[in-house]
Amino acid sequence: MYWLLMFTTCCSCWQTVKNNPNHSHNIRKWLQSTDLTREVYQHLAHYVPKIYCRGPNPFPQREDMLAQLVLLGPMEWYICGEDPAFGFPKLEQANKPSHLCGRVFKVGEPTYSCRDCAVDPTCVLCMECFLGSIHRDHRYRMTTSGGGGFCDCGDTEAWKEGPYCEKHKLNTSEIEEEEDPLIHLPEDVITRTYNIFAIMFHYAVEILTWEKESELPADLEMVEKPDTYYCMLFNDEVHTYEQVIYTLQKAVNCTQKEAIGFATTVDRDGRRSVRYGDFPYCEQAKSVIVRNTSRQTKPLKVQVMHSSIVAHQNFGLKLLSWLGSIIGYSDGLRRILCQVGLQEGPDGENSSLVDRLMLSDSKLWKGARSVYHQLFMSSLLMDLKYKKLFAVRFAKNYQQLQRDFMEDDHERAVSATALSVQFFTAPTLARMLITEENLLTIIIKTFMDHLRHRDAQGRFQFERYTALQAFKFRRVQSLILDLKYVLISKPTEWSDDLRQKFLEGFDAFLELLKCMQGMDPVTRQVGQHIEMEPEWEAAFTLQMKLTHVISMMQDWCALDEKVLIEAYKKCLAVLMQCHGGFTDGEQPVTLSICGHSVETIRYCVSQKKVSIHLPVTRLLAGLHVLLSKSEVAYKFPELLPLSELSPPMLIEYPLRCLVLCAQVHAGMWRRNGFSLVNQIYYYHNVKCRREMFDKDIIMLQTGVSMMDPNHFLMIMLSRFELYQIFSTPDYGKRLSSETTHKDVVQQNNTLIEEMLYLIIMLVGERFSPGVGQVNATDEIKREIIHQLSIKPMAHSELVKSLPEDENKETGMESVIEAVAHFKTFFPPPPPRKPGLTGRGMYELKPECAKEFNLYFYHFSRAEQSKAEEAQRKLKRQNREDTALPPPILPPFCPLFASLVNILQSDVMLYIIRTILHWAVEHNGCAWSEAMLQRVLHLIGMALQEEKQHLENVMEEHVVTFTFAQKISKPGEAPNNSSSILAMLETLQNAPYLEVHKDMIRWILKTFNAIKKMRESSSTSSVAETEGTITEESSRDKDKAERKRKAEIARLRREKVMAQMSEMQRNFIDENKDLFQQTVAEEASNSAVLDNSPMVSDTTLTALGPAQTQVPKQRQFVTCILCQEEQEVKVESKAMVLAAFVQRSTVLSKNRNKVIQDPEKYDPLFMHPDLSCGTHTGSCGHVMHAHCWQRYFDSVQAKEQRRQQRLRLHTSYDVENGEFLCPLCECLSNTVIPLLLPPRNIFNNRLNFSDQPNLTQWIRTISQQTKALQILRKEERIPNIASSKNSENMDELQLPEGFRPDFHPKNPYSDSIKEMLTTFGTATYKVGLKVHPNEEDPRVPIMCWGSCAYTIQSIERILSDEDKPLFGPLPCRLDDCLRSLTRFAAAHWTVALLSVVQGHFCKLFASLVPNDNYGDLPCILDIDMFHLLVGLVLAFPALQCQDFSGISLGTGDLHIFHLVTMAHIIQILLTSCTEENEMDQETPAGEEELAVLALYKTLRQHTGSALKEIPSGWHLWRRVRTGIMPFLKCSALFFHYLNGVPSPPEIQVSGTSHFEHLCNYLSLPNNLICLFQENSEITKLLIESWCQHNEVKRYLEGERDAISYPRESNKLIDLPEDYSSLINQASNFSCPKSGGDKSRAPTLCLVCGTLLCSQSYCCQTELEGEDVGACTAHTYSCGSGVGIFLRVRECQVLFLAGKTKGCFYSPPYLDDYGETDQGLRRGNPLHLCKERFKKIQKLWHQHSITEEIGHAQEANQTLVGIDWQHL
């Protein structure tokens, strides 16, 4: 068949075919065909199985290439009618592109929402659009997408302002509304496209939804069918990765690695074939898998499918993606596809292709779903006309889709139901769906359908939920989300249709609430404690999820009076239904106090069922407030069913609920367990209170305002079970006489307190718009004032304490400026934005303090007492009285206005009088201070109220609020007690009420003020005025007295403070030694130096024969364990420092290098890339060696016991020798012995005179090393030696004074020797990662290396921070370097002499040629400082056998000079020549001429391969800068080695210390003199160095070399704006699973590599264990230590080894100076340089491991995390 046959006959020829495409035959046939469908199907039937699924493993690239060529290509030709390479661009050009962005988000991609302009939070922009929009300067929020969803740029409904970004704005100018995009397409293209789309879309849908396993649709069936099958494994969310991997290994005999691969693909794509072959072969694998996974749960889904079906399905998917890309060329093509998709099929309703796909959604595998969802998004959702039609289809199928979703176990993100957000949040679509499809009712009804479990009264019951039901309950909650979407944008105008449909939905909603009213009732448990904690969470979850929906329902009602009234009526009716049987059965009781009486039902909260869930009541309360706010209640009261309201019924249930809280607080419900405590907590919690607690208060306020307050108070007393107490006149007296149970008295007191508190709230809480005459801003302001009255708060803390609306807004920003100052409490320099460096806090403005209400209803008890304390303290600071009177309140709205009368009602006055009476009689048990405080507050409120009334009174009006008058009257019969006022005056002087005096005084003052106001309007009585005067004068006197007392108190306080600080000083003095011995030592050192005349005037020299002699110092230290003091001496017991040795790559210049085989690795020469060093650190704490050993043994023993008991981790690894410093808990793994300067011990042996110069010395040493080599050779080959011994001895002429048979005596005590070995072995073990072996010849090398590396790293830190070399180092660093250097210098005494000599010879030979060594590195490949340290520290092993009179000092000096010369040559060879040369301005100096001469010599020796440089000035400059780090390190080294104090000039920072350093190090200032002075030998040396093969290769450009100075390593540069990091990470795909997005992209801050962390796909094996990508990376990049940024979480991760890790706060802050770990708040984040530097410093100081240790000690949960899997 045409050209295609060629391909099928010869697969390899397809390349030729590709180069010569000839579709014409094919196309012509199709064009002329009468039955195009049949033709195309035949084509597909023939080729699809030949291209796809040809073997066990997929080969997607090849398949796609062939499919494009053979299958899709012809269709593209067909559509265009010409070569698509021309056709499509033509279409593209003619297209008027959409003004919608529509970019579909990838998982993890950043999205932006504007808090000012977005209609709701689901409106988001992609990064590109955001940056080009006006919103970038607004208050925006940033999140990472969970995948799915698209950019809303261009959607005018989504944005209040600025709907287009700059890019998409361009397209808007030309669009005309509703223009048909098809007019831009040629007629024939339309027809052909329509044909082919219809066929292909139909084909794809048919094959993807095909359910048979071995049979194809008839028109695709083949003639010859191969006998091959796949065993296809499907994804589910039930089985874990481990289960799947384990099962697969068993079922299909694959390796673990392959199994992981299968499992990863199954998880990502939803299915994967795990076996290919004939039917029985696949069937067998299937049965194993099913058998293995069916034990606890339902088995994994496996199908054996014929290969041709799989082939067609794969092509079907390809086809859908292809359609998606084709319609991208033209909006017209897109329109055609939409038409095809939504066209009703032959089967009528629900038979369009789109319907068919949606309805089989839950049966499709994950990969197929996401492909078709994407196609929908790029087609139907991008075409506004079809989006509407699609929305209708979606709504019609809604119930079925949700039902399928319930059965399905996949996440919602891959379900078709997740598309709801696309329609429901678009305001016009949502409204259309409500009116036309009755969407509200459908959603609510569907929701109710899925919650079938009810109790006898028809209420929801979650009590005995099975796991499956609980799972469904979680899924069904997504319906609430849909409901929220629909309601989120409120209608601007109402049609009758909308009203009707909304109210219908409201009905359904009431049905739902009715099922919640009274659910989960509780009964007080008496006697025994409750056996099983009842389930409560499900009910509260439901309540919490519905909270916003309930609020939004009310918001909708508020928009239209007709709707509001109807809704109010409906709600009331439902409430009546709920209350059916309310008064049934029992006889009512009559209550009477003060001549008032009321009937009520018998009901005791403490005896009967009570429920916290009252959503219907609360909804009515909400609607009532809305009525109160609107004018309809006053204009047309007849429209309202007010007459039907029965106030006692309205208040009953909320009152019960509040009484329940009071009783729980009084401890009456202790036996009901935590379930109840939790419920009460959430009832008041910020997440629920708006639709629970707050509404209960409002309902009671509603009730009180509609009934006689006396009646209300009596009912309330009865519900609180306090009626008896207040109706028994002598309750107080009886208590004192009788011995009543103490608990009961306490209980009653608490209940009375709670009841008074409730009355305070009912009167005082009028800040909801509609209750009081306030607006929404006033409400938020008040919340914030009260939060900040507790303490200043950070932004996020404050946000958390405020309720959020459905848009996640608190409204805080709009008012915060008015009530608070923002203060930054961290380093002052003001950067770009305030608070960017440190944490900022909001602090309450002082003038707002007067609005503080001690009994603010949202305070928890703890907050209340904290706030009270804070406010009193503030008042004392301001020298005011400490009364906290009630604030002035806004007036009530008219509907609630009568509520204030409760304060002056008879029963209220009676209650007040009774309590004051108890207080006056002061008989102990009947009253409490808290009770009195509340009564005083109530009196204060009443007085404030009256004052307000008087101030605002209109002319001629009479103020009916006469509280002042009532309290001055004496009580009525039968008590005949004194007036409230009189009792207050009595209490004012009661000694036991000191705290409340100020408040009582304030009340009396206010009372007088009111009296005056009244008098000014009426006649005044003289007597009363006099009374006022006396009161006033006594008050003045009292004030003076108080002032005097305060002064005395202040003086006393100051005296005490002085005493305290004196004691503190003494304490420090006494204990100084204990904690800071190092400080003492330091001080004593400098004391000695200061007294020494040598130091002050002569120049100081650190080494050589001219070394400055330092007087011997005695050093005393104290053991932190036994507190014993001891002198550091050669022969005494060892003292040690706790130390931590670790491998390090901090200085590395080559992170790719790893030690391959540590057993064979030779560390003698350090490469100048410093790729892997060994760092030693210490906390500086000193112990006796034996004390430490005892301590360590006990730690070890404890750890073993602990591990036997339970397998617990610790922050340190005892098996690896780790322990925590007993004093500071710093992580340590060995100890360093403290030593005196070791050179002094050996140096006083000889008298020096006539020391050799460099040339002579080199000769002598060469002879000595040669002699040693011969001797060693003999020792190694003893049998030859026996015969030739004498001969060799003749040949060997021992240099003069050299005695190789001499073995010096080790001067150290056994204990010190042991510690030398201990530390040496530890360095070796850690540095090389090998098993400890104290005899390994590499031990001394590792000791020297660690000394050199540690000095180098400290030199880098000092340089980077611009600190002087010998400035004040922290004690611990100073101690560590000193001990480390001295230790390294003394270590040779415990090593084999021959070994150390061998090392010396080899090191020496690298600079001075020696025939015996063939394979030494060239000088370009040696780090000279490491070489110097090695040579100097190994030298004593040679020198101790030399009796010719050459001193150690001479040797040190010559070694130093020799190495320095080599380093200079190294610098000259490697100095980069690319740099722009500038001409020198000054005439050439001595140094410049010298260096130029040297360079010329060098060029001669290298055969002029070096570039010619005419300017000595540049050369000299390069040498100087290149050699500085080396000189600095050397200065540190010799300083600590020989103990010579540093010259004062280098102790301060300033200009280059080059000259001072040279003097100190005994070097000529003109370094080149070293060569000139020893010209004879230097020529030879330079020649030999340049001869090296590697040097030649370098000069010929065949290899690289390190140049000097080496730059310091830095952590990578991070972008200023965090979102660009997120964006970068979202483009990152897992390197192992073919283009799949990584779930936890993690950035290595050291090298910048992005890793796919915390994921199976990227696990690798490391030392026999599976580890995650991060852990694996630390081993190559940081030799075990890693610093990462988890991009999705915005969290820094520290890792060390496999078991240690911690999280660290990220260097990104929002504008409030706060971090956002987990990106929960979404505020824009910016880089904080200070914080990032802090992290870098931790790294440079090698403190990461220590930081982890501290974090883990502080937080034990960190220990349990499997860090190695990250």
Ligand SMILES: [Zn+2]
């Ligand atoms: Zn966009």
Ligand SMILES: [Zn+2]
């Ligand atoms: Zn845009």
Ligand SMILES: [Zn+2]
């Ligand atoms: Zn905006």
Ligand SMILES: [Zn+2]
């Ligand atoms: Zn000790």
Ligand SMILES: [Zn+2]
């Ligand atoms: Zn310590």
Ligand SMILES: [Zn+2]
């Ligand atoms: Zn790295």
Ligand SMILES: [Zn+2]
């Ligand atoms: Zn991965």
